[in-house]
Amino acid sequence: MQGDTTREVTGIKDSLMSLILGQCTKYIVPNVTFLNKNRISIYKPIKTNTMSTLVNEIAKAKVRPLYEIATEIKKDWRATSKDGRIYFGAVPYLDAMQSLNSINDNYIMDSGRSIVNYFLANADSYKGAKAKELKNELKAMLKSK
Numbered sequence: 001m002q003g004d005t006t007r008e009v010t011g012i013k014d015s016l017m018s019l020i021l022g023q024c025t026k027y028i029v030p031n032v033t034f035l036n037k038n039r040i041s042i043y044k045p046i047k048t049n050t051m052s053t054l055v056n057e058i059a060k061a062k063v064r065p066l067y068e069i070a071t072e073i074k075k076d077w078r079a080t081s082k083d084g085r086i087y088f089g090a091v092p093y094l095d096a097m098q099s100l101n102s103i104n105d106n107y108i109m110d111s112g113r114s115i116v117n118y119f120l121a122n123a124d125s126y127k128g129a130k131a132k133e134l135k136n137e138l139k140a141m142l143k144s145k
Helices: 003-021 049-061 066-080 091-097 110-122 131-144
Strands: 033-035 040-042
Touching: 066 091, 066 131, 091 110, 110 131
Parallel strands: none
Antiparallel strands: 033 040
């Protein structure tokens, strides 16, 4: 009699586990035990100091839209150049940057990332402290993902 009860409990347990496993195969929830067909795992949350560091870094890295940077570059380049003109090779890229929000946007068939790269390649004659600051801001945007 006791063997039959054990078999019933085991059968119910197996059917419940298969039902749960069928529903919960791909869920990963921090600090919660989740079921996988092969094993049961416990995932711990990210340490709070790590999380606060990430939040602080994100807050510090306020990324301005490309159109603001491009407008500022145009104003400063015209003001600092000898003849008041921007190098002709950089003009199309500055114009394209003025219609982009971020380097992840596209301008016609070109990515914002490539437009910024081509601008930086053509902006060698843009010099000065402000120029260096703005170019570094664009380079930082390229390095971030």
